[in-house]
Amino acid sequence: xxxxxxxxxNLVIILGVMQVAKKVPFDDPNVLNGCRALYVISxxxxxxxxxxxxxxxxxxxxxxxxxYVEPAxxxxxxxxKLVTTTIHAYDAGQLKNLMRSQMMGVxxxxxxxxxxxxxxxxxxxxxxxxxxxxxxxxxKIHLFGKPAAxxxxxxxxQPAGLMSGLQGGPAQSDKKAVEAAERAGxxxxxxx
Numbered sequence: 001x002x003x004x005x006x007x008x009x010n011l012v013i014i015l016g017v018m019q020v021a022k023k024v025p026f027d028d029p030n031v032l033n034g035c036r037a038l039y040v041i042s043x044x045x046x047x048x049x050x051x052x053x054x055x056x057x058x059x060x061x062x063x064x065x066x067x068y069v070e071p072a073x074x075x076x077x078x079x080x081k082l083v084t085t086t087i088h089a090y091d092a093g094q095l096k097n098l099m100r101s102q103m104m105g106v107x108x109x110x111x112x113x114x115x116x117x118x119x120x121x122x123x124x125x126x127x128x129x130x131x132x133x134x135x136x137x138x139x140k141i142h143l144f145g146k147p148a149a150x151x152x153x154x155x156x157x158q159p160a161g162l163m164s165g166l167q168g169g170p171a172q173s174d175k176k177a178v179e180a181a182e183r184a185g186x187x188x189x190x191x192x
Contacts, residue, residue: 014124032119039125043129053138057091063087064087090154094156098133109122
């Protein structure tokens with residue numbers, strides 16, 4: 001599935017795991033505890049990946065200045081805001097967002113499993129978030145050692161999704177957009 005987009009592979013995995021989950025005897029406490037253990041191990045691996053990336057970001061401490069124009073919020077008539085930061089701060093902020101997203105997923109899964117007694121999502125949520133963590137741009141750069149060029153150039157392009165058309169578009173880092181934002185006096189707050 002090397003040439004397929006991550007959304008397509010996620011859909012294939014979800015459909016496949018849903019078919020497998022129909023045959024899994026969740027009534028058996030041993031099977032249920034095994035699925036719970038798989039989910040916990042998956043999240044520990046994700047946390048380990050993110051902690052390793054954090055240590056790699058802090059070890060590099062790349063203070064190269066990064067300027068880009070953040071898109072205006074959806075429905076807003078104002079123009080994008082100029083953001084001046086460092087690669088270290090940008091990567092740390094992106095990692096914080098990834099960790100927050102993962103913790104929200106764990107909280108939602110806990111509510112679904114403990115409160116509503118759903119068991120099938122345990123299997124799916126043991127695979128998809130781990131796959132997503134391994135496909136993140138920060139993972140590709142800091143764990144797999146790929147150069148930050150092309151699709152991995154900062155600021156990262158948001159992956160195309162169902163709601164991507166409703167958002168303000170990608171952050172612009174080209175010289176022309178940054179200079180236009182500087183002349184217009186939009187933003188200018190330096191993030192450290």
